[in-house]
Amino acid sequence: MTISRRSLLLGALALPAAAGAQQPQPVTAIDVLGRRVTLPRPASRIVLGQGRQLNALGFIHPDPISLLAGWGSDHKRQSSDAYERYRARFPAIDSIPLVGDGATVGGFSLEQAVALSPDLVVLSRSLAGARRGPGDLVERLEAAGIPVAVVDFYLKPLSDTVPSLRALGRLIGREDEAERFIAFYEQGLNRVNARLRGASHPAVFLHAHAGGFACCMSPGKGTFDDFITAAGGRNIAAAMLPGETGQISLETLINTDPDVYIATGGAHLAKNGGLVLGLGVGEQDAAASFARLLSDPGLAVLSAVRNSRAFGLWHLFNDTPMHVVAVERLAKWLHPERFADIEPAATLAEASRFSAIPLDGALWVAAGNAPAGK
Structure with missing residues (x-):
């Protein structure tokens, strides 16, 4: 058999194997x-x-x-x-x-x-x-x-x-x-959990879609309640609401007077004058909308607002694996002494390496002289 015929034969025999290797x-x-x-x-x-x-x-x-x-x-x-x-x-x-x-x-x-x-x-x-x-x-x-x-x-x-x-x-x-x-994702959650061992659990109220609707929508079980718990807090609305979300009256909120007030906001609230946070949102716009929210007389009397323990978080951290960043951000707000060397902005930048789209923008904000955290 000549070299050329042998090459053709070997090539023909290899075709089924190559085709099989390419089959899904x-x-x-x-x-x-x-x-x-x-x-x-x-x-x-x-x-x-x-x-x-x-x-x-x-x-x-x-x-x-x-x-x-x-x-x-x-x-x-x-x-x-x-x-x-x-x-x-x-x-x-x-x-x-x-x-x-x-x-x-x-x-x-x-x-x-x-x-x-x-x-x-x-x-x-x-x-x-x-x-x-x-x-x-x-x-x-x-x-x-x-x-x-x-x-x-x-x-x-x-x-x-x-x-x-x-x-x-x-x-x-x-x-x-x-x-x-x-x-x-798991490394981020495990790091937070390790630092919270033996920590107290401050009372937290989360005001969902803040400023865009009548006060005060809040999570019950699941969703943001899971984030608050993972961050070392105690969601006060969880004991008041039977489902995932519900309405807490402003009077109840004032009487309960939580240690920490967290508002959530997004670009969808801009037209309603609510808290504006999100991808592409500037820090000045976010700070202005948060200041406007906290100037509401009903919220201004809260100890958390007066003591600069009021914060704002992008609402759309929910329903996405990016909530690992939100848990870390909440943990640093609730337990600043335990997370002094942790920078949620750095964790966000690391998450961005995986993302198909840029993740820049004002995704959180703090009241008064409280550090928003970078």
Whole structure:
């Protein structure tokens, strides 16, 4: 056999092996409901039932927009500052089809989602519901031949974030990226926890969407309550509210007089004259809006305000793995002596290395002469 014929034969024999090596492999993950989800290949056409979960995808994929076949409209409505950052970097975001409002099961369009022929639908705990049996949204999507993964960063953030990131990473073929962010996330929480051993737990009131609505919306169990607890505080509203959120009267707040007052704000409150914080927000604008909020006669009488233990935090730290930065920021406010050498701004900069969009802007603010912390 000549050298040329031998080369051709060897090349022909190698083709099936090379082709086999390029075949996509099945991927399997366990979602937050303990369900095993298997795909024939990593997902590349995803429908996000809640658009805001783009913020998590953006920590483990450099172009999360390229994965989306459809999504809920809530991201643009609730995270306008993040949306504009994504739009600037990924203009295709404006052409993603909508499948509902992202808020309720009733607001999710099953027909539209199925028509988009996704290879994966990602639902939050609230959209998946309590798996009430035959006919629920998960079962209906699976009956249509569409795999479903349930992930969540909102209702039980400290227990659900890691398994949610791990599931997403495996299902989109970005397991290594997910594990690197998980390592950063767990290191941050463990550092806070280690420094809080033996610490007291000051009473904290968190005023959600401050200044934009009637006083005072606050978290009950879960969401920001988890952050306050992890930061070494005691959320006074948790004992007063039966659900995740609710209304606490100004009179009750004044009578309770917490040690620390935390307001949350965002770009969505600018039109209402509320606390403005967020991506791209200037520090002067944030400080001015916070001063205006604290000048309200009802809030001004609080000991926390008079003693410069009043602070403002970006509301959209919730429902994203970036809440690890919020926990550290809260811990330093509540226990400054234990976190004197910790700089939340440095942790935020480290988180930015993972992010598909810039994370700069005034994301927290402090009252009076209290240090906001960098």
